[in-house]
Amino acid sequence: MPLHLTNRELDVMAVLWERESATVAEVLDVLSEELAYTTVLTVLRGLEAKGHVRHESEGKAFRYYPTVEPAKAGEKALRRVLDKIYQGSRELLVARLLSDDAVSEDELRRIRQMLDERLGEVER
Amino acid sequence: MPLHLTNRELDVMAVLWERESATVAEVLDVLSEELAYTTVLTVLRGLEAKGHVRHESEGKAFRYYPTVEPAKAGEKALRRVLDKIYQGSRELLVARLLSDDAVSEDELRRIRQMLDERLGEVER
């Protein structure tokens, strides 16, 4: 099964990942866009058909759970951005990612820390 | 104009970015997939209609040039991956990006260097 998510499916999965699980009503609540209840349901049913979520009954509603990790789903998208936009250069991509002024110094430090550890491994 | 690229458009733009410019035949040559000549032409014409490329005559063919920067096009896609998959955490995204064994030590060092410089700015 070639884990591919459409834009709308990604919106919905993001909610499930964020909250661990959600009902149709909850997803609808989180998504700011004006979607019909049945639209969200249709998307979830599609995701279930593809095996990307499962559900359990809860009262009269279904509670949906993701069955794939976000990173797994992101791999392809990230790979594509990396290859097509940044010509495979992680450096370029990271540079771009951190060029945003909104990035906190704290976050930068944590990322550097991470790199230190990673490089530490390589060296010894 | 809301710079949005479909998958196939991105494939084609990637070639233009990579080579600075290209004719239909050249794009076709780079894309490994089996596409009809006219298919690539159609995509390029679409991109031109949206103002993402322009062309000049060269012999009997057209040479197409990108009119948008890759980073500009990537912003949205990257933002989406960041927000939806990594819940806005650049740290998570970078971690994932560098977790690949294929990343060279050299590249890791360059990225750390970049971070050092960035942090240097912040400190002073």
Next chain:
DNA sequence: TACGAATTACTAAGTATATAGTAATTGCAG
């Protein structure tokens, strides 16, 4: 336990995307 609001099941339709065929055009080789 019967009603009703909420939910699920089924169906459909508009729009976007991807692909490519045929017709018209073009410019270079002979």
Next chain:
DNA sequence: CTGCAATTACTATATACTTAGTAATTCGTA
């Protein structure tokens, strides 16, 4: 300057995606 191979212009079609309506079902409540 003419033929033709390459190219562009125009048109069309199949599939994927998004959205949501109506019908059937369900469970809590009165």
